[in-house]
Amino acid sequence: MALVAGTAPSAQTAPRGRRPIWCLAAGIVAGLVVLPVLALGSEAIGGSLGLWSHLAGTILPAALADTLLLLLGVGLIAGFLGVTLAWLVTAHDFPGRGILEWALLLPLAVPTYIVAYAYLDILHPIGAFQGAVRWILGYSSPREFRLPDIRSLAGCVLLLSLVLYPYVYLTTRAMFLSQSANLLDAARTLGTPRRRLFRRVALPLARPAIAVGVSLTLMEALNDIGASEFLGVRTLTVSIYTTWVTKNDLAGATQIALLLLAIVVALVSFERWARRRQGYVSGSRGRTMQPERHDGLKGIGLCALGVLPVVFGFVVPAVYLAAEAWKRWRFAGLSDRLVGEAVDTLLYAGGATLLTLVLGVVAAFALRLSPGWTGPLIYRLATTGYAMPGTVVAIGVLLVVAPFDRLVDGAARDWFGVSTGLLLIGSGTALIYAYVVRFLAITAGSADAGLARVPKSLDDAARTLGRSAGGTLCAVHLPLTRASLAAGALLVFVDCIKELPATLLLRPLNMETFATHLYGEAARGTYEEASLAALAIVLIGILPVIVLSRVGRNPSS
Amino acid sequence: MRQMLLGLTTLLATAGTAAADVNIYTTREPGLIQPLIDSFAKATGVAVNTVFLKDGLAERVVTEGESSPADILMAVDAGNLVDLVDKGVTQPIDSAVLKEAIPAQLRDENDHWFGLSYRARVVYAAKDLDLAAITYEDLADPKWKGKVCIRSGQHPYNTALFADYIAHHGAEATETWLAGLKANLARKAAGGDRDVARDILGGICDIAVANSYYVGLMRSGAGGEEQVAWGEAIKVILPTFEDGGTQVNISGAAVAKHSPNKDEAVKFLEYLASGEAQEIYAKANYEYPVKAGVALDPIIASFGELTVDKTPLGEIVKHRKAASELVDKVGFDG
Amino acid sequence: MPALPALEVLSLARRFGDTAAVRNLDLAVGSGEIVSLVGHSGCGKSSLLRLIAGVDTPDAGCIRIDGEEVAGPNRFVEPERRRIGFVFQDYALFPHLTVGSNIRFGLKTVPKSEAGKRVRDMLERVGLAAHADRYPHELSGGEQQRVALARALAPAPRLLLMDEPFSNLDRALREGVRRKTLSLIRQFGITAIIVSHDPEEALSSGDRVVLMQAGEIVQAGSAYDLYDRPSSPYAAEFFAACNRVPGRVRNAHVDTALGAFPAPHGLDDGDDALALIRPTGIDVVADGGDGEVMARELMGEIETIRVRLPGLAEPLTIRSTRRLPAGIRRVGVSIAPGAAMIFPVRPC
Incomplete structure (x- = not known):
């Protein structure tokens, strides 16, 4: 049906500049992602360029070539x-x-x-x-x-x-x-x-x-x-x-x-x-291709x-x-540490996944609503985190979050005589923030891919039937993109569980995940003590594989 | 989430009534300090919270500023401790107990940081190799061509050794030496200090540079049977500089500048310098204790008498960056 | 036409890049009127519909529904607040909802029991009472179209917009579906705009036909007005191909190779003119004549005959019910009175 030629402009006729709330929300999401990059940028400017002559003459050519x-x-x-x-x-x-x-x-x-x-x-x-x-x-x-x-x-x-x-x-x-x-x-x-x-x-x-x-x-x-x-x-x-x-x-x-x-x-x-x-x-x-059957020796x-x-x-x-x-x-x-680690690992990964999913949907939906230049720009900014090494993201987030925490703590002390401690770092919010920055591209990408399969006329239909943009998202898009959102969310979940550098740098006191445990042991060469944690990471990693295999089998979902 | 709830409760609680804990930010692997923490908690009843920050400890404490909950900053490598002082996140501690227990060259002259244990950068040699003594300088001798294993030249354990070399011989000689050592490598400079023992067993190399305590960890069987085999495949030679002794490095700690529980923090440091804790350092971690009179683990003692190189730790730290740049310059890790 | 139009469009404009989809367009639709909006693909008719529905924003101009401004320089009413029913070309049925839930979709503000009743009522009126629990992909194209219509009508909109609602149906089905759809719309007494690119469908689908070209309205009026009294050659030829016969005005008549026709007002002696004659407006005479039969094609009741006449560059196309003898070579032609539509030829 969709192949019947519609009228020419329908592909790009979504209204311009009329979804301030969604654009604003996505803009805030993008801002949150870009903030650590900006912090890093100002850090980089503050540094001397002396390093470069050394690097250019020594490891940089080799590092570039190796990379x-x-x-x-x-x-x-x-x-x-x-x-x-x-x-x-x-x-x-x-x-x-x-x-x-x-x-x-x-x-x-x-x-x-x-x-x-x-x-x-x-x-x-x-x-x-x-x-x-x-x-x-x-x-x-x-x-x-x-x-x-x-x-x-x-x-x-x-x-x-x-x-x-x-x-x-x-x-x-x-x-x-x-x-x-x-x-x-x-x-x-x-x-x-x-x-x-x-x-x-x-x-x-x-x-x-x-x-x-x-x-x-x-x-x-x-x-x-x-x-x-x-x-x-x-x-x-x-x-x-x-x-x-x-x-x-x-x-x-x-x-x-x-x-x-x-x-x-x-x-x-x-x-x-x-x-x-x-x-x-x-x-x-239409029909998908019929595979050619091989039995006997060739099949095996x-x-x-x-x-x-x-x-x-x-x-x-x-x-x-x-x-x-x-x-x-x-x-x-079986060390009883493992139980605590499992709880921390799953809680943080779960919380980060949920947040990443919601924000990813916001970014992708804003892109759908404003295909001019704002939507794509915001979307691109919001998904730059995936391009950065975890270490870099972690430092960037630290540079953003710690001053905020200090500010809140200082203000609380001045006005109420109470110390809040480190609100974001101490509560683990900073770590979740880093996960979001790092992996937002995954959920935004799968939301975007899922939305691309939903004809625009369904949006228009829902709107003329009395639903707002947000109502349409909930009643039409989310149910229709469920499978690809689930796949994206699971990838993020597993990535959070595997994530190391940001977790190491930003975690609050006493928090230990499977990955940090593994790293801690690996750092002193006692990998064997973490083999159970490593096995747990791999076993959890199988989850999305199962879901992804289902999603892949049904291309219409 | 547990920590979030914790954060909320802190928010609601008034500052003074919170029970005094000790909060430790550490770059030492948790497995190494856990026994010390457990026995301190048992002895004093003070709860200890830790976060293991492999890298970025300084950055985190600096950015957290006066809101930081950190009381104790623990680190391996004198350089890391000096960095903390340079970044202004530590405070001097005037403690007679610490001064008495720790020799002067193993602590900061301004009382900011205190060495709590030390380890030697030694040579592992294949068990049947006909070699009884070696100098660091010898490692660049072409007769070892294709026979030396070592971890990444940029690893702090190695940059500290190379920095010490600079202190002894100057940058130019060090560059020549590094290039010679690089030429002798049997494989890429990578992996960890235990891998070199395994590689000796695997016939990849004859001699290797690594830290002393790994031998104890391997031979004791704590890492399983295989590692016993790795540990037994080697013998340890305490190398020296031609004009000095064996290069050592410390693990140590400082009290954070904005420590909210300074009394407990000092108590914890003093505990770490006590005979009881020093014994744990020696027995559980196979390190050299800083306190005189505490016995070494037999495995470590079997290496023979350790002559600690006389270069002050502070001077080694100063040459660290130059050492790192030389590593780049000779393409040590390439 | 009643005093207050159900829909008013004033000086409306919308561009996409370099293309003007709608330019300076005015349109008024009376309450209960069914307007058939027709034009070639890309003439801007769907764009106009989307602007009225509010799923697109105009660059300039204003739109009023029941006197309320819904789009203008300082006002924009979101589509969900316009109370407009829209039937999409691809029907846009929600694939994850049953037929019943699709129809109920627009009844969110209606109390539950009332909504259920309305859904059942709509299903009955479109003859799909038995299909409430099916999913859209389990229905035929015609059934899907009826669900889309029922869904659009269920919330009792002020205005119904249909974008090529029949174009996805088989030709054989189309006629019946169209008739039923129109009768349903009339039952509801709802104001409607039906967009189509099919001339015949457009002529038979509404009280009034509006012909668009390149973002502008070319002509609006009854089906008879547009077919019999087109205002331009474009309008004339849109509904059926015509024989084009050039001529020149002399003595208030246009002289052509087919004879002289009365010249309309505004044409002076010496002006070039163009006579457009539909194939059904010409007939053949069996004997005697200077027309040469080039081709014959029997279509059933009528026969299409191509006849070359001296003085005409192109052969005439004639559709006749008269059966010519087999093998006939030469024929005469006669023009029905009033069949020639005369237009001035503007100098280029």
Whole structure:
């Protein structure tokens, strides 16, 4: 129906400048996100530029090169894996496909720092893998024979790709599923053999989705600090860190952070540019493509091919963690700290998720209501936080929140003779604020994607039937975008649970999450004591995988 | 949320009636100080609240200003303690107990910070390696080419060592030495101090630079059987500077400038310098206690007599930034 | 027309970038009147509808409903406060709500029992009483259209706006649905504007037809006015293709290759003029004539015949009920009295 040409201007006829409340609300949201960036900016200006001549002559070229190589490598490998696997389960049917379809998302559950640690241990010369290789080859000691060290740029690229490819898989598969079978049939009647459909039709049509997935992957790779630090890759993010911590130069660190931000802005612009054309592909409806059935040996072969990334990206590290956790349990029992950590972890992640969801919906809805320049501008500002490393966000938030807390405390002391203490930091609000800044792009993005599937005429219908803009949101948009909002919310939930740098810097007294516990142990080299916490993080991470697999299966929701 | 409710109750309660707790901001891993906190709480009945801030402790206390609830600031590395003083977030404590327990070179001359334990930056060598003594200078000797493991050059443990090298030999010689050490590395400068022991067991390298207490943590079996194997695969050599001793670094604490519970804070510091607490430092954390007469853990004692390098901690701190820049300059971590 | 119009549009304007969708437009609709708004795609008719509904904001001009200004230089009434029913081209039924809930959607302020009664009543009137619990995607296109209509009418709006309400239906269905829709609108006695791009549909759908072109109203009047007395060649040709016969005025007549026709006022001797004659306004004479039969196409009751005449650049298109003998080559033509519509030709 939607394909019947409407009158020309209908696509952009939403009223201009008439939703002050929504724009104002979204503007406040954007302001909250931008404030820490501004604080960092003024910090950076306050610093000297002396650092740069040193950096430019020493680590900056290497850090830039490492960063770009890392991005290139992860982009290529994760992109290749994601797209190929998405096509594998969309165009082919084989034994086990149903399970594989969602199992391919499982690596999302494994944080990069955990996968790095697990593989370092497994692949270490004294680890299980090389031990087996030596046994087969008949060597007795690692001094006689060992494989190359995983601690390298190549190793980092490989490991990050293994756990990050699901972003590409997810977006691309949704796109393949929403491609009308008619298009593919048309290509076949025009003489394209089935095996060429992928390259000639499906792939070009899915390009925007691939770009979105790859840019998400790259953003994650760029923000990663755990795995990079662990594997000895000196990215810009690591440089920010050492400049701040070792050189005790916060201003210099923020200057590098701004450079990183520039790279990310370029990345984001590329993604938006790619997404600009998405509308025209997803508009098509109708039958989705019928996969080609393979049984017997070929079917089993395809299945095995698809299972490989799941094995390396999820099963191996998860089994490793489970074994470590089991050993630990036998050795030291279940620490009662874990219960408190579970409560803190879930409460903070839950609260932040809820808030992030609400604010994300506000930003996306304002974008829908004012498609002029204000809406998109506000939306973009509101979603810049995802582009910044957690450390940077954390410092920015601290620079904003602490003066506020001091002000409130000072005023309370002056007027009432009562100390409020640190209102925002002490209550954990500051931490939740940082989570929101960091992850708002996820919920805003999924709300935006969900809203894009709701025809504008439904808004108009609801309005003429007596509902206000807000009433329309509640009665029409929220029910219709439920699935994609749920998916976004769960991603945020899991990201909050995995989040480390901001949690470390901004948490109130006595608060310990799974991630901070894990880090605390890792920092003194006693990872094994945190293997239960690590396993818990991975298990919680499986939740969104289950939901996302359902959302992906039904492209209309 | 629990903390929010806490925040609200603080808001409602009048300032004076709140029970006195000690609030600790620490960059020491919670596992390391928990035994000390537990035994202090048991001995005094004062409740202790902690937040482990890996990095950014100074930034947080500075920005919190006089509203900060922090009483005690605990940190590893003298540099971090000096930073806190430089940023003006500490206060001097005039305590006879502390002065008596802690040797002068392990505390601030203006009484702002106090070292509570120290550790040596030592060399781990493969057990069967024919090596009995080594100097830091030797580490750059080409005969070790492809045989040395070390963590990131930018890690504070290493920048402190390199800063000490600058104090001994000057920046130029240090650069040459660092370049030589870099050339000797068997793998990227990354990971942690235990990884180097594992790497020696794995045949990746023959010698490595790491902190003394990790050996205790590994060999004691607290980290499981595997780590015992790592710890047993190495022997510890106490390296020295050609013209000095073994480089050490401290863990220490200061009382926050705006400490709301200063009395309890001082009490806590004094407890940490007591024989009981110092024993925990030695036994549970395998560190060198600052208080004279407290016995070392046998594992640590087995390394032999430690000759502490004489460079004052304050001077090492001054060279820290230069050391970090040299690390960049020679591409140590690349 | 009653004294107070149900809808008044004054000097209304709306631009999208470089395109003027609505320019300086005036329109008044009487209470209970059904106006058929027609024009080619992109002429601005849907934009006008959206401006009236309040889902878009005008750049200039004003809109009054029942005398109340709802859009003007200093006033803008949100769509939810305008009490306007809108039937969308794609029906815009809420996919997550049942038919009953869709209709109930606009009855939020009505008491519950009353709303339930109104929903049942509406469903009965559109003949969908049995479908209340179904979801929109379970209905046929015609049924969906009726739900959309019922939903728009349920809150008893002051004005009903329908944007191409029949264009998504099969041709075979369309006629019946249109007739039922109109009869329902008349039952309610509601003022309505129905937008269409189909000339026949427009002519038969309202009390008054308003023809738009490029954001402006070209002509408004009864269906007869527009079809029989078009004010411009554009209006004439909008409703049916015409034979264009050029001519020149002489002695108050327009001389053409098909003979002379009386010249209307405003044309002086020597002026160029254009006669537009609908294919049904010309007939063929079986024998004797200088017309050459180029093609014949039997449509059933009528036959379309193409005849080339000397002095005319293009062959004439004639639709005749007269059956010519098979194989006939030459025919004469006759023009029905009053069939020629004469327009001045403005010099370029």
